Amino acid sequence: MLTLSSCTSEQLHRSLRDGSFRLYLGQLALKVSSDIPEFIAAFRQLYGDHPVTLGGGEYDFDIAISAPALWRRWLRRNASFEFSGDTPFLPMEVGHAHALFEWGLNWAIASFLHHCLIIHSAVVEWQGKGVLLSAVSGSGKSTLSAELSEQGWRLLSDELALLDSDLKLIPLARPVSLKNSSIDIIRQRHPMAVIGPLARDTHKGTVAHLKVSADAVGHNLVPAVPKLIVFPKWVENAPLRVEPVGAGQAALRLIDQAFNYSILGAEGFRRLVALVRTTEAWQIEYSSLDEARDALETLVAEHG
């Protein structure tokens, strides 16, 4: 299948303008439109290995990153996120266009993919064993998942765990959102990593996205079996601490991080109970990414 990086610049621009561009994120097909050069450049850089088509076809989400209404253009150059023609968010400055795309896509998935239980959690896989890394924002979840991804773990998502009715984790490998100091941490540890443009002064500070490996993208149709639930927390200068979490406590913590648990009702409850019964849950407090990775690999080997 065609990948984004194999399209010519002219093909890409034309297809993004005329509505015939489709991006495939595992099971999801996106119609993506844009006429904003800054977005197109970042999109091309970060989604280069993803399969695409340029001839139209079916899609699940219709997303446009475009210039907002004329009167707003007079103030400064902005970009809007449009979803099926609606604009659920305020426009952002054009330098934030790619971050806006990623945030908007997270919103769309969490708002509409209700055949899955959706949990705010990174998902990675090591030696064929799926691991949920669930944490509140600011716990270092994305940094840890970026580090694991760069160290050979398979990344399924840095943000959203999608648990289907067969208790499989649906992959959605796409750029990892790095914020503030984590951008330089990953850049220094992995000089060859591809990191997109910096979006400064967003509501989350400075944001940049890490391109995921071609291998992770290539496995975007292969679900993972969850074996471990880990609640990671980065604490400056903290010694490594690894502790088990009971299944009931794990369930309550996952409910706190679930987007659509209340929508799914009894089905969500049954799926969550099945998840915590078939996995082990642990919490990890760490200050060193190397120690955290070693601890996770040991957990997978001994308890996954």
Added chain:
Amino acid sequence: MSGGIPAGRPSLSRVALAEALLFEEVEDGALIFDQSSGATTLSSGLGLAMIKSLRSLGALDEAALRAAVQDMGEAPENFTDVLISLEKSQLIFRC
């Protein structure tokens, strides 16, 4: 307030388990999903023993419920506090 029924407090009511609850035991207690409110509770120890008793025996008065949890090996200390907590969570009600 803990221990037995306080002097002067009439034991007028029986206690029953709310309807529309889904109940799943896990290693550290039981997860209870209230289908009417969408709330999920983790219950363990004395609270779990009360819920199990009410599930198996139906509505009970407080004395019978206290005896039932003792039969399950749970010390009835804090019985009233736990009862009130379960009532506040709308997992049980007085009838």
